[in-house]
Amino acid sequence: MSAGFFAAGLAAMALTTYLIRMLPFALFRKKIRSPFLRSFLYYTPYAVLGAMTLPAILYSTGSLLTAAVGLGVALILSWFKRSLLTVAAAACAAAWLTGWLTSFMA
Amino acid sequence: MVNAYRDGLKKGLPIGLGYLSVSFGFGVSAVNGGLKALWALLISMTNLTSAGQVAGLAVLAAHGPLIEMILTQLVINLRYALMGVALTQKLGRFPLPHRLLAAFGITDEIFAVAAAERKPVTPSFFYGLMTLPYLGWALGTLLGALAGDVLPASVSGALGLAIYAMFVAIVVPAAREDGGVGWAALIACGLSCLFRYLPLFSFLSSGFSVIVSAVVAAAVMALVRPVGEREGASS
Numbered sequence: 001m002s003a004g005f006f007a008a009g010l011a012a013m014a015l016t017t018y019l020i021r022m023l024p025f026a027l028f029r030k031k032i033r034s035p036f037l038r039s040f041l042y043y044t045p046y047a048v049l050g051a052m053t054l055p056a057i058l059y060s061t062g063s064l065l066t067a068a069v070g071l072g073v074a075l076i077l078s079w080f081k082r083s084l085l086t087v088a089a090a091a092c093a094a095a096w097l098t099g100w101l102t103s104f105m106a
Numbered sequence: 107m108v109n110a111y112r113d114g115l116k117k118g119l120p121i122g123l124g125y126l127s128v129s130f131g132f133g134v135s136a137v138n139g140g141l142k143a144l145w146a147l148l149i150s151m152t153n154l155t156s157a158g159q160v161a162g163l164a165v166l167a168a169h170g171p172l173i174e175m176i177l178t179q180l181v182i183n184l185r186y187a188l189m190g191v192a193l194t195q196k197l198g199r200f201p202l203p204h205r206l207l208a209a210f211g212i213t214d215e216i217f218a219v220a221a222a223e224r225k226p227v228t229p230s231f232f233y234g235l236m237t238l239p240y241l242g243w244a245l246g247t248l249l250g251a252l253a254g255d256v257l258p259a260s261v262s263g264a265l266g267l268a269i270y271a272m273f274v275a276i277v278v279p280a281a282r283e284d285g286g287v288g289w290a291a292l293i294a295c296g297l298s299c300l301f302r303y304l305p306l307f308s309f310l311s312s313g314f315s316v317i318v319s320a321v322v323a324a325a326v327m328a329l330v331r332p333v334g335e336r337e338g339a340s341s
Contacts, residue, residue: 001166016183017153022205028190035333047291047294047324050294055302066263067267084275089268092123
């Protein structure tokens, strides 16, 4: 692939993506009054997080077992309101440990 | 201001770790698709989006026309427009120049963390939140492009979990305080699993599946349990 072709493709890609992000974010200034829309926007981030997490988390480590253990640890620790970093680190450590332990059994 | 930046940095760290492992894979496939390592890095530094970059890579590798590139990005990344509007409702003082710069950092994960903030979102906080994900995304791409196998698979696999564990840590405590939030997340989880496993929906890409699941779940909850003036998406 030539550098010129790549540069044109890169510019088209980056510019399109930026404009999609920038235009609504920069230009929208009204306070939304509709109770339905306000409620919709209130629930949206949690719904996005939920949809992004399941089922993708189960495939995030390359092993269903280690991912499930990590998910379990994350659920328990976050139930007790541990910080984002603690939950993330503990879940990774648990997944890694599970993989390490099961490597002896295989 | 410094505190807000540091608060953002902290909340961005798990996202950064997750991006590091995800973009590693992008770097590997970019080089396999005929790109130089530096080009792969440039894509990540100017786009900061996973699904869009993977699709863009396919268009580049197939020597597709520019219009195909533009349409592909438009369809895959349209969700950022919705997120941008939602985010405007959470902003504190956020003048135009800051909006122009911060807009670049609207990704699924950064949006979700910023929008779930209880306090109004300020430029300092948002830049803090963007910093580590941006660096992680760029660094992971470069490492993947230069050497696909620097990390043992067990380590990169476990790191891939970080970002999702963080999502759980955002939703669960919020759901304990407001059951409606928990239901919104559960309905969205259920729908995205349906879309993933029912062959009927196999035409939906994963990016679309997330946005359709989330929009339906949030709309259902907004109808069933509208929130009052105080809790709503106000700043």
